Amino acid sequence: MNRIPLRPAARTLQIQVLRHNPHDPASEPHLQTFEVEEADTMTLFIALSEIRERQDPSLQFDFVCRAGICGSCGIIINGRPGLACRTLTKDLPDRITLAPLPAFELIGDLSVNTGKWMRGMSERLETWVHSRNLENLDIDTVEQAMEPELAEQLYELERCIECGCCVAACGTAQMRQDFVGAVGLNQITRFQLDPRDERTDAEFYELVGDESGVFGCMTLLGCEDMCPKELPLATQIAFLRRRMVCSG
Amino acid sequence: MTSHPNRGPARADVLQSLTGLLLVLFIWGHMFFESSILLGKEAMHWVSKMFEGEHLFGKPYPLLVSVVAAVIFVLIAVHAILALRKFPGSYRQYQQFNAHMGALRHADTTLWYVQVITGFAMFFLASAHLFVVFLQPDNIGPYASSDRIWSGNFWIIYAPLLVSVHLHAGVGAYRLAMKWLPIPAASSRQVRRKLKLVMWGIVVFFLCLGSASLATYMVIGRDHAPYAGERYVPGKSQAPTGEH
Amino acid sequence: MQIIYTDVLVIGGGLAGQRAAIGAKRRGHDVIVLSLVPAKRSHSAAAQGGMQASLGNCFGASGDNEDIHFADTVRGSDWGADQEVVRMFTHTAPKAIRELAAWGVPWNRVARGDREITVDGKKHIISEPDAAHGLITSRNFGGTQKWRACYVSDGTGHAMLYTMSNQAIAANIPVHERMEALALIHSDGRCHGAIVRNLATGELLAYVARATCMATGGFGRIYRVSTNAIINEGMGAAIALETGVATLGNMEAIQFHPTGIFPAGILVTEGCRGDGGLLLDGRQHRFMPDYEPEKKELASRDVVSRRMEEHIAAGHGAHSRFGEHLWLDIRLLGADHINNKLREVKEICQYFLGIDPVSELIPVRPAQHYSMGGVRTDHRGESPQLRGLFAAGEAACWDMHGFNRLGGNSVAETVVAGMIVGDAMADFCDSQAGKLILSTALVDEFGQKQQRLLAGIANGNGSESAFELTRLMQETMTANVGIFRHRDRLEQAVSTLQELQQRARNIGLRSAAPGANPELVTAYRLQRMLKLAQCVAYGALQRTESRGAHYRADFPRRDDLNWMRRTLATWPDDEAGLPTLDYEALDIMRMELPPGWRGYGARDYIEHPQTSARQQQIDGILGDIPDADRHARQQALMPFRHLLPEHLRNNNERQGEEP
Numbered sequence A: 001m002n003r004i005p006l007r008p009a010a011r012t013l014q015i016q017v018l019r020h021n022p023h024d025p026a027s028e029p030h031l032q033t034f035e036v037e038e039a040d041t042m043t044l045f046i047a048l049s050e051i052r053e054r055q056d057p058s059l060q061f062d063f064v065c066r067a068g069i070c071g072s073c074g075i076i077i078n079g080r081p082g083l084a085c086r087t088l089t090k091d092l093p094d095r096i097t098l099a100p101l102p103a104f105e106l107i108g109d110l111s112v113n114t115g116k117w118m119r120g121m122s123e124r125l126e127t128w129v130h131s132r133n134l135e136n137l138d139i140d141t142v143e144q145a146m147e148p149e150l151a152e153q154l155y156e157l158e159r160c161i162e163c164g165c166c167v168a169a170c171g172t173a174q175m176r177q178d179f180v181g182a183v184g185l186n187q188i189t190r191f192q193l194d195p196r197d198e199r200t201d202a203e204f205y206e207l208v209g210d211e212s213g214v215f216g217c218m219t220l221l222g223c224e225d226m227c228p229k230e231l232p233l234a235t236q237i238a239f240l241r242r243r244m245v246c247s248g
Numbered sequence B: 001m002t003s004h005p006n007r008g009p010a011r012a013d014v015l016q017s018l019t020g021l022l023l024v025l026f027i028w029g030h031m032f033f034e035s036s037i038l039l040g041k042e043a044m045h046w047v048s049k050m051f052e053g054e055h056l057f058g059k060p061y062p063l064l065v066s067v068v069a070a071v072i073f074v075l076i077a078v079h080a081i082l083a084l085r086k087f088p089g090s091y092r093q094y095q096q097f098n099a100h101m102g103a104l105r106h107a108d109t110t111l112w113y114v115q116v117i118t119g120f121a122m123f124f125l126a127s128a129h130l131f132v133v134f135l136q137p138d139n140i141g142p143y144a145s146s147d148r149i150w151s152g153n154f155w156i157i158y159a160p161l162l163v164s165v166h167l168h169a170g171v172g173a174y175r176l177a178m179k180w181l182p183i184p185a186a187s188s189r190q191v192r193r194k195l196k197l198v199m200w201g202i203v204v205f206f207l208c209l210g211s212a213s214l215a216t217y218m219v220i221g222r223d224h225a226p227y228a229g230e231r232y233v234p235g236k237s238q239a240p241t242g243e244h
Numbered sequence C: 001m002q003i004i005y006t007d008v009l010v011i012g013g014g015l016a017g018q019r020a021a022i023g024a025k026r027r028g029h030d031v032i033v034l035s036l037v038p039a040k041r042s043h044s045a046a047a048q049g050g051m052q053a054s055l056g057n058c059f060g061a062s063g064d065n066e067d068i069h070f071a072d073t074v075r076g077s078d079w080g081a082d083q084e085v086v087r088m089f090t091h092t093a094p095k096a097i098r099e100l101a102a103w104g105v106p107w108n109r110v111a112r113g114d115r116e117i118t119v120d121g122k123k124h125i126i127s128e129p130d131a132a133h134g135l136i137t138s139r140n141f142g143g144t145q146k147w148r149a150c151y152v153s154d155g156t157g158h159a160m161l162y163t164m165s166n167q168a169i170a171a172n173i174p175v176h177e178r179m180e181a182l183a184l185i186h187s188d189g190r191c192h193g194a195i196v197r198n199l200a201t202g203e204l205l206a207y208v209a210r211a212t213c214m215a216t217g218g219f220g221r222i223y224r225v226s227t228n229a230i231i232n233e234g235m236g237a238a239i240a241l242e243t244g245v246a247t248l249g250n251m252e253a254i255q256f257h258p259t260g261i262f263p264a265g266i267l268v269t270e271g272c273r274g275d276g277g278l279l280l281d282g283r284q285h286r287f288m289p290d291y292e293p294e295k296k297e298l299a300s301r302d303v304v305s306r307r308m309e310e311h312i313a314a315g316h317g318a319h320s321r322f323g324e325h326l327w328l329d330i331r332l333l334g335a336d337h338i339n340n341k342l343r344e345v346k347e348i349c350q351y352f353l354g355i356d357p358v359s360e361l362i363p364v365r366p367a368q369h370y371s372m373g374g375v376r377t378d379h380r381g382e383s384p385q386l387r388g389l390f391a392a393g394e395a396a397c398w399d400m401h402g403f404n405r406l407g408g409n410s411v412a413e414t415v416v417a418g419m420i421v422g423d424a425m426a427d428f429c430d431s432q433a434g435k436l437i438l439s440t441a442l443v444d445e446f447g448q449k450q451q452r453l454l455a456g457i458a459n460g461n462g463s464e465s466a467f468e469l470t471r472l473m474q475e476t477m478t479a480n481v482g483i484f485r486h487r488d489r490l491e492q493a494v495s496t497l498q499e500l501q502q503r504a505r506n507i508g509l510r511s512a513a514p515g516a517n518p519e520l521v522t523a524y525r526l527q528r529m530l531k532l533a534q535c536v537a538y539g540a541l542q543r544t545e546s547r548g549a550h551y552r553a554d555f556p557r558r559d560d561l562n563w564m565r566r567t568l569a570t571w572p573d574d575e576a577g578l579p580t581l582d583y584e585a586l587d588i589m590r591m592e593l594p595p596g597w598r599g600y601g602a603r604d605y606i607e608h609p610q611t612s613a614r615q616q617q618i619d620g621i622l623g624d625i626p627d628a629d630r631h632a633r634q635q636a637l638m639p640f641r642h643l644l645p646e647h648l649r650n651n652n653e654r655q656g657e658e659p
């Protein structure tokens, strides 16, 4: 009689997935419900893998690192964007609705083409260090010094994993396809701050000084609240806005 | 010319915020003056005369009020035209935003929508009010205003305008802070929480103040209804006052 | 089938692949990069702790140079590495880090003045000199004499990969994402590109190239418990193996990382221990000094992992619902340090364990982490058997890691190898040998073979489940080809894997969905993964000694007499159940550092007679040039600079070192 159960009986989760396979002409978007026995420390990664292995092998989703660092697994979880791999089912109600991130091209079911979007953003905003001396770099001599605090500050902004949650959480991005999103604006501030990048504010203005850039942002702050890496997006966008207004 | 970046978007953004800020400051001030009725008819009369410049020039110039009304109208017009660019441009966009907001259940996103709706409402309500103020600048005073509100049924405009303008101004002011202020990243989340608390405090305060004034105007207006059109003359005790 | 032509085809968008692509592109060649996932999501992004390069800037790094880095790496490899390659690597690593610094990586920097550090569980105050202020700093890592791991908080790989990817975008290098190479096109010992499947649409394409580079990373997913990403299934190594011509080197050399969080296996960086974290057992006793008085928690990974498993086996583990584990204690580092320098670790603990490492212990147990083996290449990164096929990064056995790689040496390898291989591919394309000569009939033939294979799986109505077989393979590997290996267990693994290979021919798919079809992907990858797993298991069975990460409980000593050899695996007959193993001798008489004790771990090993002969020779050579500087002495023992591209041959300047 000393077998007192330690935990309440395992729940059966009802996982509703918004399904659609654009490569199948017969496919229509629809919700499909799967039942999964909840296990200890179960994440949505584990739950979805289980569904694929045991119930429906055609279910599409993206995981890579399953550790919350690569940004592959952004999906809409009960209405809000988040990283599926580090979302524990114990923090969710019995009924879980999963949908692909909006604003990105759908590949199938929960899988969207964030990679293409991000590459487009990078190309458009030229998110790399622009410096004339990169052509004939001398890599035999001691590196340029940099203030330790500045280096840490740059990393703080570089922690973005391009998961797309901020874009999915942004009403502006829902309405304007060409809006670069908090992810793009944040990256611009990162390079703006970097002394190695020789671009002037006027040049940055060319990149983000319009309605598809920083002036399109309506300060909805969904980005800041739903960024899984907790980047200081509001602060950065405000900073960029001031800089862009003052430049030129 | 091509080498010069297009400053338009930057200017537009600043202008939108600037007009918004001025309007916010105006409306908050406006509420205090207009609520002077709570201190009695005498006070309200004094304030209205002040705006006509009587205390300065010894003689009222109602035109001054018209000028201010015109300036405010221009501010609103500029602000609204700039804001219009942010409105959902098509039914599709409207639907997308709506669905997004519904799913996200996110306060700041919803508040923006509140701004759009209240802004849209003010487009009509504020215009009507300003129109009256502009055309009849001399028709402001404890009795004149009360009559307009009660006998002229203007409370039907003022009540929704009151709610709209304070939600819009409160949220707008909070948004201005988040949009422009250099808040350190480390404390950004705490500062934001505080700002939001302050915002709600201000909104509630003004809604209470406004409701009380509106109620007072209405009570005075009801009692004064039989004499509607008659002007308040300070010092002179007139037929039915607030107390029966 | 669509055919896409390019000069250089790089398979893999991780650090190695993209650096190689940039190198070839700069030399004026067209490059296309293929990747299973968007390039920035490659597993290089997961590297946390650091990148080794002997800059010698900070307090604990002072006096560091290529020579010490070389010795550490060779000892770490348990003398399994190619010493010339190690020299090329340690010489180029500082250049790689400086290049990355200029490209934008926000390396953490030295701050002048006093600061507190944690060593051996105690706090010390050290002082950084003015002259080093603002230069790249470094942290302590296992198996090294100096603090050499340069880092960006604990997101080193992320910062490196983003900078690298952005430079590749700047260089206008197209990355074809969600593309999987299924087979190499080859004839007469020459590689011509690859047959590729579009993972979004299911369509097959051919990429025809003069030079092809395999930079597909590791294959940790043949194990059940691994720190690797779930895409690390070793398809690059596998398709090289399937040519039947190219060889895979040292596949049995698998590294287990001491601190995978338990039970998920997600990694927390070695930086935790490097910065002063301790390992505790079930009674919260610090046990590593009992086993390894010299390096304690910071012996090399193979040693620490083994000691941990040994300690658990002796009954000292902590118990949990999921089994036994040990504790990692970083509380003593303080909230400030953890919040700034170990942020990702903190996040991982928070999200996956629900604990705060500032005040709580982290449950850990060793997990599969790295594959030292891979596509065997020469020092230029080209396969000796298949011309035009190059390999770089974790997918390669360039062989600078031997039987155990040091923490931080891997991301360093990816970039250095990328620099060297990029040039080598450009040279190849420029040469007569690099001319494109093939018929489209050959391309079609390879394409059709893959088409048939896929159709065979899709239409087969067998009874086996691909998911189930994959799980069985992973469990077999974790149970039988883990940290402690033994003949019986290995034989068991080999026969189970053979059985699984048979069963895998009888897979039935439940889903015929057009497009991506993830079940089909699992099925075709399984067959290839089984081959890799067999190379590991069978190679481990044959190697009757213990070296580095390969530990045979029944042969616990390193045996230089019989095993100064690198394992080479080929798979010439597709139907065969086992790889063909061959061995390549490591020549002690050419070594700069002849075999000896590593400075940690077991002291006894079976010596090779050439060891003392070579040592005498070395003493003689050095005795003849007593006044020569360290570069000249090194040059006299084992010249290597001629092996490097010309622009990488110069000496590295250091703060405070005489030029």
Ligand SMILES: Cc1cc2nc3c(=O)[nH]c(=O)nc-3n(C[C@H](O)[C@H](O)[C@H](O)COP(=O)(O)OP(=O)(O)OC[C@H]3O[C@@H](n4cnc5c(N)ncnc54)[C@H](O)[C@@H]3O)c2cc1C
Pocket: C011, C012, C013, C014, C015, C016, C017, C034, C035, C036, C037, C039, C042, C043, C044, C045, C046, C047, C048, C049, C050, C051, C052, C156, C157, C179, C180, C181, C182, C215, C216, C217, C218, C227, C228, C229, C231, C234, C235, C236, C267, C269, C369, C370, C392, C393, C394, C395, C407, C408, C409, C410, C411, C412, C414
């Ligand atoms: C959790 C973790 C932490 C680590 N920390 C450190 C550290 O601190 N320091 C250190 O030095 N090392 C560390 N390592 C090791 C190091 O990160 C890797 O060895 C290294 O990044 C591998 O880089 P790569 O370029 O070879 O391969 P990856 O970065 O793995 O890239 C492989 C690429 O190949 C592509 N690919 C694979 N197969 C195919 C195919 N069939 N067709 C097309 N494309 C394909 C993938 O899409 C991907 O783009 C760590 C490893 C792990 C797992």
Ligand code: HEM
Pocket: A218, A219, B013, B016, B017, B018, B019, B020, B021, B022, B023, B024, B027, B076, B079, B080, B083, B084, B086, B087, B112, B115, B116, B118, B119, B120, B122, B123, B124, B126, B165, B168, B169, B171, B172, B173, B175, B176, B179
């Ligand atoms: C007819 C009238 C009005 C309309 C249509 C309107 C509309 C809007 C809209 C849509 C926004 C959001 C803009 C954005 O997110 O970029 C906004 C912002 C704002 N509004 Fe109004 N508004 C009107 C009147 C007013 C009035 C009367 C006030 C002051 C009391 C005001 C103060 C503000 C403020 C402070 C902001 C924030 C400014 C910013 O974000 O830059 N608005 N308005």
Ligand code: HEM
Pocket: B027, B030, B034, B065, B068, B069, B070, B072, B122, B126, B129, B130, B133, B139, B140, B141, B144, B145, B146, B148, B149, B154, B158, B159, B161, B162, B163, B165, B209, B210, B211, B212, B213, B214
């Ligand atoms: C020059 C410009 C303005 C003047 C002189 C003015 C004056 C007044 C006066 C005298 C009243 C009392 C009622 C009345 O007499 O009708 C009033 C009420 C009110 N005004 Fe204005 N007003 C101006 C602009 C605005 C604007 C721009 C707004 C909002 C957009 C506004 C919102 C209101 C509201 C909501 C009330 C009702 C107050 C309550 O409920 O207590 N006013 N205004």
Ligand code: SF4
Pocket: A159, A160, A161, A162, A163, A164, A165, A166, A167, A182, A183, A186, A223, A226, A227, A228, A229, A230, A231, A233
């Ligand atoms: S800013 Fe945050 S939410 Fe946006 S892509 Fe980067 S990590 Fe994701």
Ligand code: F3S
Pocket: A166, A169, A170, A171, A172, A173, A181, A182, A216, A217, A218, A219, A220, A221, A222, A223, A224, A234, A237
């Ligand atoms: S949610 Fe969108 S509107 Fe601006 S503040 Fe964030 S980018």
Ligand code: FES
Pocket: A062, A063, A064, A065, A066, A067, A068, A069, A070, A071, A072, A073, A074, A083, A084, A085, A086
């Ligand atoms: S799978 Fe990498 S972040 Fe979720």
